[in-house]
Amino acid sequence: MSPKYLRVELIGLAITAVILLTAASIPAIASRNPWLWLLPAGLFVLFAIIAAVTPRRVRAIGYRLRDDDLLFRRGIMFHRLVAVPYGRMQLVDVTRGPIARAFGLAELKFVTAAAATGVTIPGLPEAEAESLRDELVALAESRRAGL
Amino acid sequence: MTTPEPTGLADGDWHRLHPATPLFRGGIVFVAIVGWILVNLRDVFFESLFDEVVPGDGPREPNPARDWILANVPIAMGVLLVVLLVVVAFAWLSWRMHEFRVTDELVEVRSGVIWRRHRRGRLDRIQGVNIVRPIVPRIFGAARLEISVAGEDANIRLAYLAGWIADALRADILRRATEARSARIALAVEERLGSPPSPLLAERPAAAGPGFLEQRAAEFLRPELDQPLAAPDSLVRMDVGRLVASTALSLGIPTILVAAAIWVGVATTREFAILFVLVPSVIALATYAVRRVTRSLRYSIAATPDGIRVGFGLLSTTNETLPPGRIHAVQVSQPLVWRPFGWWTVRLNRAANSSRDGAAGQANTTILPVGDLADVEKVLGLVLPDDAALVREALVGRGGDGFTVSPPRARPYRWFSRRRNGFRLASESVVLRKGAIWREAIFVPLARVQSVAIVRGPLARAARLARVEVHTVAGVITPSIGAIDEHDARSLFSSAESRVIEAMAA
Numbered sequence: 001m002s003p004k005y006l007r008v009e010l011i012g013l014a015i016t017a018v019i020l021l022t023a024a025s026i027p028a029i030a031s032r033n034p035w036l037w038l039l040p041a042g043l044f045v046l047f048a049i050i051a052a053v054t055p056r057r058v059r060a061i062g063y064r065l066r067d068d069d070l071l072f073r074r075g076i077m078f079h080r081l082v083a084v085p086y087g088r089m090q091l092v093d094v095t096r097g098p099i100a101r102a103f104g105l106a107e108l109k110f111v112t113a114a115a116a117t118g119v120t121i122p123g124l125p126e127a128e129a130e131s132l133r134d135e136l137v138a139l140a141e142s143r144r145a146g147l
Numbered sequence: 148m149t150t151p152e153p154t155g156l157a158d159g160d161w162h163r164l165h166p167a168t169p170l171f172r173g174g175i176v177f178v179a180i181v182g183w184i185l186v187n188l189r190d191v192f193f194e195s196l197f198d199e200v201v202p203g204d205g206p207r208e209p210n211p212a213r214d215w216i217l218a219n220v221p222i223a224m225g226v227l228l229v230v231l232l233v234v235v236a237f238a239w240l241s242w243r244m245h246e247f248r249v250t251d252e253l254v255e256v257r258s259g260v261i262w263r264r265h266r267r268g269r270l271d272r273i274q275g276v277n278i279v280r281p282i283v284p285r286i287f288g289a290a291r292l293e294i295s296v297a298g299e300d301a302n303i304r305l306a307y308l309a310g311w312i313a314d315a316l317r318a319d320i321l322r323r324a325t326e327a328r329s330a331r332i333a334l335a336v337e338e339r340l341g342s343p344p345s346p347l348l349a350e351r352p353a354a355a356g357p358g359f360l361e362q363r364a365a366e367f368l369r370p371e372l373d374q375p376l377a378a379p380d381s382l383v384r385m386d387v388g389r390l391v392a393s394t395a396l397s398l399g400i401p402t403i404l405v406a407a408a409i410w411v412g413v414a415t416t417r418e419f420a421i422l423f424v425l426v427p428s429v430i431a432l433a434t435y436a437v438r439r440v441t442r443s444l445r446y447s448i449a450a451t452p453d454g455i456r457v458g459f460g461l462l463s464t465t466n467e468t469l470p471p472g473r474i475h476a477v478q479v480s481q482p483l484v485w486r487p488f489g490w491w492t493v494r495l496n497r498a499a500n501s502s503r504d505g506a507a508g509q510a511n512t513t514i515l516p517v518g519d520l521a522d523v524e525k526v527l528g529l530v531l532p533d534d535a536a537l538v539r540e541a542l543v544g545r546g547g548d549g550f551t552v553s554p555p556r557a558r559p560y561r562w563f564s565r566r567r568n569g570f571r572l573a574s575e576s577v578v579l580r581k582g583a584i585w586r587e588a589i590f591v592p593l594a595r596v597q598s599v600a601i602v603r604g605p606l607a608r609a610a611r612l613a614r615v616e617v618h619t620v621a622g623v624i625t626p627s628i629g630a631i632d633e634h635d636a637r638s639l640f641s642s643a644e645s646r647v648i649e650a651m652a653a
Contacts, residue, residue: 079601
């Protein structure tokens with residue numbers, strides 16, 4: 001996990017916040033009713049809280065390659081720990097969002113036949129994402145099993 | 148294993164479907180429309196003739212539409228004829244272009260006149276083979292063969308084939324599929340089918356008897372061809388009374404409650420118009436109930452060398468075969484209103500989701516519409532031979548008996564079911580037991596588990612509880628068990644994961 005990933009998250013959050021705050025301010029500006037400023041103010045507090053917990057949330061994301069399976073954990077309020085045997089891999093996706101690409105990061109998604117698996121490792125340096133992908137594919141190939 | 152092909156259709160060459168296919172696929176509606184037009188035209192035509200032959204009767208009232216038609220009868224006839232010819236030619240052409248073939252590795256279908264469509268399915272990926280007989284093709288002795296492969300709506304459909312060909316071709320395809328899979332799996336199949344439930348084992352149906360005419364006559368007299376073959380093997384008898392009663396209970400009690408509420412409403416407000424608004428929904432409910440009953444009648448389930456065969460349906464029949472090892476999760480559940488009678492229903496998760504077909508829709512997920520505990524045991528004995536002995540504890544047991552249940556501090560989260568809510572790692576599956584009022588048990592074969600997760604929300608963490616999720620392919624069942632002691636959850640998580648890896652390697 002690259003330390004730059006925190007910046008990607010924060011920038012993404014800032015963009016969303018600016019858009020939503022602008023939208024939320026429209027009624028207040030249009031109606032000149034000072035009470036309506038409470039809406040963007042509340043949103044601002046909400047975003048501030050999210051921004052404050054983001055570093056911890058990002059630190060909570062982690063993965064580990066074990067002998068036969070991949071362990072993946074995330075979440076601070078809702079802990080989630082998933083174990084996926086390599087042989088269950090259907091495909092590996094490497095995607096790059098616009099902000100992440102500016103920082104040279106990529107996101108790796110491990111897809112099984114079950115939609116609920118939901119293993120997505122964000123914020124990997126591109127080179128690492130690709131080598132991890134190749135490694136996972138090789139591991140899956142050696143432990144190939146049907147559905 | 149290499150017995151001669153009864154049909155000769157699985158020889159790797161391209162073959163066409165039943166010649167009457169265009170008729171079955173909506174052609175009958177077309178014929179009816181053309182017939183109706185012709186009958187009407189004939190009336191108009193004769194009327195005009197008689198008007199000319201027998202003049203008098205006073206002046207006819209003007210009718211511009213009829214006059215226009217009368218003036219243009221030859222043209223209209225000509226246009227109609229051309230349209231008819233084009234449609235017939237197109238139907239014939241599309242039949243000519245619709246071909247299938249079965250080779251050692253694949254099933255292929257190519258179809259379409261203008262937009263060509265080529266679908267190819269690998270035999271070793273087959274999830275099941277269904278035979279569906281809608282009512283009209285069934286009268287003519289035809290059937291649709293549906294080969295489901297893993298994936299959303301990835302069915303290969305051969306519509307339509309003569310009934311006996313469909314049956315024989317299914318046997319061919321399933322045998323090829325078994326051969327196509329690796330020797331390891333083939334061995335496992337033989338082992339599984341050969342050892343414990345041997346008295347249940349059906350003989351391979353003596354497919355495709357000698358005389359074609361005799362076949363045809365037999366089909367005509369008894370359109371459900373599979374029935375005589377499958378009936379003696381069927382492990383579970385579907386009792387008509389029970390089926391009707393269960394449907395009436397599960398639909399009827401809510402209906403009566405709603406009706407009572409409406410009645411009170413109408414009686415107090417005196418707005419009787421409300422009643423008419425309800426007519427469509429009453430009709431819809433009644434059709435749903437009737438369809439559910441007719442679809443589940445003549446239910447049969449049996450073990451065959453190709454897998455478990457399940458048959459459904461009174462008017463339109465569905466007959467599907469699940470190859471061994473294609474079942475991803477099994478759920479046995481009991482609605483509250485069925486409880487006094489001790490009835491249960493069994494549903495499945497499988498990789499092939501044909502969400503499209505109404506008839507297959509039910510058959511695809513429900514493997515036993517309604518049955519008592521003994522029936523459930525028999526069905527699970529087919530589906531999961533090694534763990535069927537656990538059924539009774541999983542369904543009606545409570546407390547310890549091999550299951551790890553929620554700790555006492557989980558009471559706020561599982562008021563009544565604390566002592567039932569639990570799990571057990573059996574020899575070949577994870578068993579989850581839930582609910583004291585709406586009782587339910589889920590079996591997930593270890594060899595089919597995709598991944599395992601442990602989830603802890605803030606409330607559960609405060610009580611040192613956790614939820615364990617067992618991920619399988621998407622379907623009607625989402626196996627997970629909540630409010631389990633943290634340590635128990637962790638040990639289930641790690642032991643299930645290592646057992647899954649073991650089961651995959653085996």
